[in-house]
Amino acid sequence: MDSNSLQLIEYSYYEQVKRYLNDPQNATPQDWAAYTSRMDAGGLLDRSKVKIIKTYFYNKETETMSKLWWKLEDLEKQAYLKIITGEEPIDYFDDFVDIWYKEGGRKITDEVRDEINKNTEKN
Structure with missing residues (x-):
């Protein structure tokens, strides 16, 4: 070699x-x-007895992802930084998740789920 x-x-x-x-x-x-x-x-x-599951949604981007993902990633970084530095308690993570969903995360999650369901039905 x-x-x-x-x-x-x-x-x-x-x-x-x-x-x-x-x-x-x-x-x-x-x-x-x-x-x-x-x-x-x-x-x-x-x-091992690992069950390999076919991925039905991989390396794709939903319409909402293309518009809002940057914002959600920034929100995530800010939340983690606040928790790590002690500016917010660990329970703040739950607040972050709520905000993430409201700011577009719920729509992205639904779009991904719909795409997976659509692809699963084909197979």
Whole structure:
């Protein structure tokens, strides 16, 4: 494998996995995590009883999304910042959800649900 062709993050994982494989007894926790998350996790998923559900709404944008999504994302960022900085209590999240729905989130949710139902009926 030519490690020069890897992106920076891929190269970092590559080096960590290599260190773990070369000397697992002296590997760092990060080396172990890089190895486990890339090598063991795939096998676990393959052997698991995970039910794969076909996605009926993926990478699409509803009419309302194209108009209001930026506003809802900004609202979300502001709410999270207020909660994280302590300006608002954790319960403020419930208020944020109510505002999000009123500002267009409910309409987007309904549009997505309608699209999923429409596509589900076709299959």
